[in-house]
Amino acid sequence: MAKVNDNYLKLPGSYLFSTIGKKVNAYAAEHPDKKIIRLGIGDVTQPIAPTIIAALHSAVDEMAAAETFKGYAPDLGYAFLRETISEHDYKARGCDIAADEIFVSDGAKCDCSNIQEIFSTDNKIAVCDPVYPVYVDSNVMAGRTGSYDPATETWSDVIYMPCTAENGFAPSLPKQVPDLIYLCFPNNPTGATISKARLQEWVDYANKNGCVILYDAAYEAYISEEDVPHSIYECDGARSCAIEFHSFSKNAGFTGLRLGYTVVPKELKVEGVNLHPLWSRRHGTKYNGAPYIIQKAGEAVYSEAGRKELNAQVAYYMKNARYILEGLKGAGYTVSGGVNAPYIWLKAPDGMKSWEFFDYLLTKANVVGTPGSGFGPSGETYFRLTAFGTYENTVEAIDRIKAL
Numbered sequence: 533m534a535k536v537n538d539n540y541l542k543l544p545g546s547y548l549f550s551t552i553g554k555k556v557n558a559y560a561a562e563h564p565d566k567k568i569i570r571l572g573i574g575d576v577t578q579p580i581a582p583t584i585i586a587a588l589h590s591a592v593d594e595m596a597a598a599e600t601f602k603g604y605a606p607d608l609g610y611a612f613l614r615e616t617i618s619e620h621d622y623k624a625r626g627c628d629i630a631a632d633e634i635f636v637s638d639g640a641k642c643d644c645s646n647i648q649e650i651f652s653t654d655n656k657i658a659v660c661d662p663v664y665p666v667y668v669d670s671n672v673m674a675g676r677t678g679s680y681d682p683a684t685e686t687w688s689d690v691i692y693m694p695c696t697a698e699n700g701f702a703p704s705l706p707k708q709v710p711d712l713i714y715l716c717f718p719n720n721p722t723g724a725t726i727s728k729a730r731l732q733e734w735v736d737y738a739n740k741n742g743c744v745i746l747y748d749a750a751y752e753a754y755i756s757e758e759d760v761p762h763s764i765y766e767c768d769g770a771r772s773c774a775i776e777f778h779s780f781s782k783n784a785g786f787t788g789l790r791l792g793y794t795v796v797p798k799e800l801k802v803e804g805v806n807l808h809p810l811w812s813r814r815h816g817t818k819y820n821g822a823p824y825i826i827q828k829a830g831e832a833v834y835s836e837a838g839r840k841e842l843n844a845q846v847a848y849y850m851k852n853a854r855y856i857l858e859g860l861k862g863a864g865y866t867v868s869g870g871v872n873a874p875y876i877w878l879k880a881p882d883g884m885k886s887w888e889f890f891d892y893l894l895t896k897a898n899v900v901g902t903p904g905s906g907f908g909p910s911g912e913t914y915f916r917l918t919a920f921g922t923y924e925n926t927v928e929a930i931d932r933i934k935a936l
């Protein structure tokens with residue numbers, strides 16, 4: 533008789549953004565006259581940049597001729613893209629990452645949730661609290677997290693590393709040593725970053741204790757300050773303890789096109805076993821490669837014209853971030869983030885809990901944000917707004933909140 537993976541049954545509620553979607557749809561159905569502004573989910577609103585569109589068109593045309601048609605892509609990605617990534621994202625920053633250590637995929641969400649498959653279910657994970665919920669949920673599905681306590685909204689076998697106002701939303705090294713450490717900087721949802729010296733401490737800790745750091749750099753394009761590392765491989769010794777995830781969603785608006793990559797350095801070993809061939813095997817068996825036309829679009833992201841257009845796009849979103857930050861500060865809110873990341877993290881006012889504040893903003897200002905508790909227990913009295921809206925909507929939303 534067939535049996536289900538009952539780890540799925542342990543997951544509390546539905547995925548955060550499905551719950552938000554349901555609430556917003558119900559409100560919209562009851563109030564069809566209201567203009568709801570969504571600053572909740574981290575989806576972009578600007579169209580794909582012209583240089584990338586041109587690359588897409590030309591790749592589509594290649595598919596129409598027998599001489600240039602492409603079938604299955606290489607499992608690990610086309611060399612033209614892997615070499616371009618290695619050159620621009622790593623060598624140009626002084627990081628020693630070769631093209632064959634880069635695995636192209638259809639996005640960072642799949643990679644950072646699938647990566648746990650190459651590790652034993654006995655591994656103990658540590659996560660920033662709050663953080664992108666996919667890290668914990670994918671480990672729940674694998675049966676690695678123990679039992680769930682609804683009162684504390686925590687899993688018995690997960691090490692939570694609180695990121696609070698007191699520590700500047702950057703966690704301290706955990707006292708109980710984990711096996712796998714998920715780090716995400718710039719962080720979703722807090723927008724906080726970590727200095728290179730602090731990240732070096734994590735790398736040293738991981739190398740000393742035999743941990744693997746799973747470093748999510750999905751928002752690195754938003755870094756504006758000097759001392760903030762764009763890659764964990766800027767730290768000495770990271771090649772022997774870290775895997776890094778990148779996305780084309782936030783820097784280039786590929787949330788719908790889908791492209792990302794993961795770096796697994798060749799000398800990264802666990803119990804004497806190299807992880808590179810394991811991930812390569814997993815990728816080759818379970819994945820058939822990102823589409824050629826999307827990889828060509830990805831290559832155009834690094835062209836001179838592409839970079840110029842995308843810098844302008846990032847600047848557009850960061851102008852929104854400034855409007856949100858300054859507007860809310862002026863209205864007396866306690867806010868952070870928004871300087872090296874497109875997320876603004878605010879304390880819910882008047883002792884409200886985060887879902888209470890969600891309902892309050894939805895019904896009183898018709899503005900949708902994301903309750904902090906959805907990202908971990910330390911987010912309970914916090915709320916996330918994204919800078920990914922249009923400028924006009926962002927201004928209108930913040931002006932409505934200021935008028936409450």
Ligand SMILES: Cc1ncc(COP(=O)(O)O)c(C=O)c1O
Nearest residue numbers: 574639640641664720750779781
């Ligand atoms: C921290 C983090 N990693 C990964 C992703 C997903 O990236 P992708 O669109 O490449 O799957 C997100 C999306 O919001 C994110 O916030």
